[in-house]
Amino acid sequence: MLISEETRKKLAELKDKYPTRQASIMPALHLVFDEFGYLGVEQLDEAADIIGVSRLDMNETASFYTLFPKQKVGKYLIQVCTNLSCALMGADNLVEYLEEKLGIKLGETTPDGIFTLWNVECLGSCGTAPMMQVNDEYYEDLTREKVDELIENWRKGEGS
Amino acid sequence: MEKILFKHIDTPDQNKIETYMANGGYTALPKALKEYKPEELVEMVKKSGLRGRGGAGFPAGVKWSFLPKGTDRPVYLIVNADESEPGTFKDRQLLEYDPHQTLEGTIISAYAINCHDAFIYFRGEFAYAAKVMERCIEEATEKGFIGKNILDSGYDLNVHIFRGGGAYICGEETSLMESIEGWRALSRQKPPFPAGEGLWRCPTIINNVETLSNVPHIVNKGAEWFASIGTEKSTGTKIYCLSGHVNRPGNYELEMGVNLKELIYEYGGGILDDRPLKAVIPGGSSTPVLKADEIDVKMDFESLAAKGTMLGSAGVIVMHDGTCMVSALHRLIHFYEHESCGKCTPCREGTNWMQKILTRMIRGEGKPEDVDLLFDIASNVIGNTVCPLGDAAAMPVMSFVEKFRDEFDNICNGGKPKGTLKFPFK
Ligand SMILES: Cc1cc2nc3c(=O)[nH]c(=O)nc-3n(C[C@H](O)[C@H](O)[C@H](O)COP(=O)(O)O)c2cc1C
Ligand code: SF4
Ligand code: FES
Numbered sequence: 001m002l003i004s005e006e007t008r009k010k011l012a013e014l015k016d017k018y019p020t021r022q023a024s025i026m027p028a029l030h031l032v033f034d035e036f037g038y039l040g041v042e043q044l045d046e047a048a049d050i051i052g053v054s055r056l057d058m059n060e061t062a063s064f065y066t067l068f069p070k071q072k073v074g075k076y077l078i079q080v081c082t083n084l085s086c087a088l089m090g091a092d093n094l095v096e097y098l099e100e101k102l103g104i105k106l107g108e109t110t111p112d113g114i115f116t117l118w119n120v121e122c123l124g125s126c127g128t129a130p131m132m133q134v135n136d137e138y139y140e141d142l143t144r145e146k147v148d149e150l151i152e153n154w155r156k157g158e159g160s
Numbered sequence: 161m162e163k164i165l166f167k168h169i170d171t172p173d174q175n176k177i178e179t180y181m182a183n184g185g186y187t188a189l190p191k192a193l194k195e196y197k198p199e200e201l202v203e204m205v206k207k208s209g210l211r212g213r214g215g216a217g218f219p220a221g222v223k224w225s226f227l228p229k230g231t232d233r234p235v236y237l238i239v240n241a242d243e244s245e246p247g248t249f250k251d252r253q254l255l256e257y258d259p260h261q262t263l264e265g266t267i268i269s270a271y272a273i274n275c276h277d278a279f280i281y282f283r284g285e286f287a288y289a290a291k292v293m294e295r296c297i298e299e300a301t302e303k304g305f306i307g308k309n310i311l312d313s314g315y316d317l318n319v320h321i322f323r324g325g326g327a328y329i330c331g332e333e334t335s336l337m338e339s340i341e342g343w344r345a346l347s348r349q350k351p352p353f354p355a356g357e358g359l360w361r362c363p364t365i366i367n368n369v370e371t372l373s374n375v376p377h378i379v380n381k382g383a384e385w386f387a388s389i390g391t392e393k394s395t396g397t398k399i400y401c402l403s404g405h406v407n408r409p410g411n412y413e414l415e416m417g418v419n420l421k422e423l424i425y426e427y428g429g430g431i432l433d434d435r436p437l438k439a440v441i442p443g444g445s446s447t448p449v450l451k452a453d454e455i456d457v458k459m460d461f462e463s464l465a466a467k468g469t470m471l472g473s474a475g476v477i478v479m480h481d482g483t484c485m486v487s488a489l490h491r492l493i494h495f496y497e498h499e500s501c502g503k504c505t506p507c508r509e510g511t512n513w514m515q516k517i518l519t520r521m522i523r524g525e526g527k528p529e530d531v532d533l534l535f536d537i538a539s540n541v542i543g544n545t546v547c548p549l550g551d552a553a554a555m556p557v558m559s560f561v562e563k564f565r566d567e568f569d570n571i572c573n574g575g576k577p578k579g580t581l582k583f584p585f586k
Contacts, residue, residue: 019360025342030284030323053342064344065325067284083246084445084491085403085477092582121328121495122246122445123285126403126475127410136287 003046007035011050024051025061029068037077037135038069074109074116076154079133082119085126094130094142095119101151114158115151161389164377164397165370166413169257175292177299180260188376189305192268193313196379201272205375207383209395214240214331214368215444215472217394217461224273226355227363236359237270237278238340238366242324242331244283246445246495247475250399250411251369255282255289258373259296263319265372267305268379270317273365277318281336284324294321328499332547333358333366335501346503347547370399390416394460394471404478405432417460424455424478435480439564443472445492446552448559469559484579485564486571489556490518491581496553507550510541514557526572534568535561 003011010031014024028051032043039062048058062068069077078098082091095117099105102115109116125131128140139150163169173179180186192201206221227235239262243251254262262280270278282290297319300306308316322340329335334348337359358364374396378386387395394416400423403409407429414423420442424430431437437452442459448469450457457467464471479488497511517534520526535558542554561568571577 020341022342023340026322026325026339029325057342061342061344065284065327067324067326082491083495084441084488085247087491087581088404088477088479088483088488090580092580096582120326121498122244122248124243124249124252124283126247126249126477127401129403129409133285138288 001046002036002040002043003032003050004035007031008050011047015051021052022057025053025058028058029062029065033068037075038072040070040072072113075114075158076134077116077118079118079120079123081121081123081125081129081131081133083122083126085122086129086131089129091119091130094132094147097144097147101147112158114154161397161415163413164389165254165258165261165373165399166411169253174258175256175260175296177260177296177303180258184380185260185376186264186300186303186305188379189264189267190311192271192379193311193315198272198274201268201379204383205269205272205378208374208378208386209383209393210371210374210378210386211394211461212368213370213398213473215245215446217471220367220371223355223367224269224365226353227273227365228356231363233362234277235273235275236362236364237266237273237275238333238336238359238364239266239278239280239372240331240333240336240366240368241280241286241289242283242328242336243286243369243473244328244331245473245475246492247401247403247441247477248444248473249401249403250474252286252289253411254369254373254399255286256292259289259293260300261376262369262373263293263296263300264305265375266319267300267310267317268375269365269367269372270319271310271315275365276316277320279320279322279340279359281322281324281330281340283330284326287323290321290323297321327501328495329501329547329549332549334547336366337364344501346501347549349546391458391460391462393462398459398471398474400459401473401475402428402478403476405435405480405483406430406478407432417458417463420450420455420457420459420476423459423476428478431478431480433480435482437478438481438483439479439485441475441477441479441556443470444475445477445495446470446555447472448555449563451563482579484522484577484581485560485567486518486521487577487579487581489560490515490522492556493518493553496549500549500553501547504546504550506541507545507553510537510550511553513537514553521568521571522577524571524574524576528569528572530572531561531565531568 045055048055131140168174202224210220211217324330330339335345339345354364493515497515502508538554538557541550
């Protein structure tokens with residue numbers, strides 16, 4: 001079993017919370033995602049069994065939602081918004097700078113498994129562009145200096 | 161003008177219940193429960209003229225009155241906090257900095273429509289806002305504003321938080337309900353409308369965060385007061401989201417009907433680097449674009465409609481003369497192609513086809529006939545889809561091509577894109 005005892009308990013509580021079992025799928029996806037940082041088929045199958053829905057329904061719903069990576073990603077999932085307002089304010093330069101700094105291209109993960117770099121659509125933060133989301137946090141009004149500082153801190157935290 | 165929704169947006173700790181109450185919060189709730197019957201509140205909101213702030217501008221009270229009378233099925237209220245329309249970032253600010261205002265509006269509105277289970281649906285990325293709201297619900301429950309027999313009125317209400325998974329289409333009301341129900345969020349054919357058959361096929365009202373945040377103020381100060389603000393048909397204030405090439409981007413709460421030019425040049429401090437203005441998208445990425453000489457217009461539902469565009473979510477995206485309109489449109493179509501739920505052919509195939517054409521244009525591989533083709537595809541998508549996402553994708557395409565045709569022709573005849581947007585996707 002992959003899912004921790006604690007998450008299993010929370011999943012079990014969801015089971016009969018809503019008028020249908022199917023409705024516990026979205027909250028369940030978030031619980032599993034919070035523990036693993038991605039949704040693999042094994043985790044989804046286990047969670048489906050706990051909340052009492054079919055494994056097929058669970059996987060089918062999960063596949064629709066792009067917030068959840070379906071494979072393991074870096075410890076820091078860097079998602080730069082490249083939609084229009086951010087693009088006008090230099091999101092493309094930000095992506096290029098991150099690519100250069102991390103030595104990877106959009107969509108890739110650093111070999112040490114620490115950083116993954118993606119671009120995403122509007123994050124509802126267009127007035128503080130350019131911006132990016134890293135795991136659950138928003139980082140706004142980004143400049144090269146701010147990016148340097150952030151990456152340095154995260155690297156330090158990893159002892160590399 | 162005195163601010164209504166943003167009056168305390170900069171007050172420290174406004175997102176804690178003590179501060180919210182010290183600033184006059186949770187005074188409308190007891191008033192609503194003790195002095196008014198539910199149907200009287202519906203009338204009051206109708207009279208205030210409050211229109212939906214989520215995009216379509218439908219009058220809130222009128223929508224509420226569509227609920228079947230005396231139904232024995234549960235009635236649900238959904239607060240739409242999915243905010244994903246590019247250029248829009250107002251609900252996030254309301255939810256992070258003054259969430260009890262939205263919550264109080266939710267409780268009163270739920271009471272008005274005889275609902276005992278309300279859902280707040282956050283876009284998945286708004287993890288912080290959802291966490292704050294979770295705490296707010298606990299605080300309000302402790303004070304007896306949520307739960308059983310609220311303030312001894314005999315009225316019961318639970319408020320549930322739901323979080324989405326990064327899909328724009330979940331902002332569309334029927335997709336949102338599919339999502340809560342745990343399915344892939346494919347839009348439903350309407351009718352039936354949610355007021356008759358919504359969540360779990362029960363009567364459901366769905367409103368935007370900003371819409372419901374106005375309700376406590378209407379209860380406290382009256383429908384006439386609210387109707388006296390703004391224009392005759394677009395009442396109250398509006399939070400305008402200003403982004404792009406402007407000196408002071410951000411959210412501005414102003415009266416409905418503020419002049420767009422004034423919004424950009426006075427409130428927004430003018431165009432970045434003092435460059436000439438080229439174009440403005442007035443109401444979020446889905447609304448038709450305006451040229452620089454078309455911005456002397458009032459920002460309300462009617463005035464913008466008269467100019468062939470829409471107030472939408474009031475996400476104002478400003479573009480200066482250094483913007484390549486072909487590249488800008490490419491970004492938007494990339495978005496709609498990515499977000500199409502795939503249920504109906506015109507939208508699924510149309511957005512994909514338009515994206516391919518635009519990609520080849522910005523790579524310098526466009527053919528002269530591509531400009532007409534692009535327009536033709538968009539005009540065959542619009543009006544022919546299950547939900548309005550198809551229209552939302554077609555409107556920018558048609559308006560960009562109509563108003564900036566020379567740029568599209570130039571690029572398709574070997575000219576270079578002259579903007580700063582760089583990498584084409586896919
Ligand atoms: C593709 C699409 C996306 C939408 N996204 C949102 C959204 O993010 N937030 C929102 O409040 N309404 C959104 N809407 C509008 C909702 O369907 C619905 O009309 C609205 O939430 C009703 O609330 P209101 O009457 O208070 O505006 C969207 C509509 C469409 C077609
Ligand atoms: S218009 Fe697009 S988003 Fe709406 S139902 Fe059709 S395919 Fe889905
Ligand atoms: S366009 Fe980047 S956050 Fe909206």
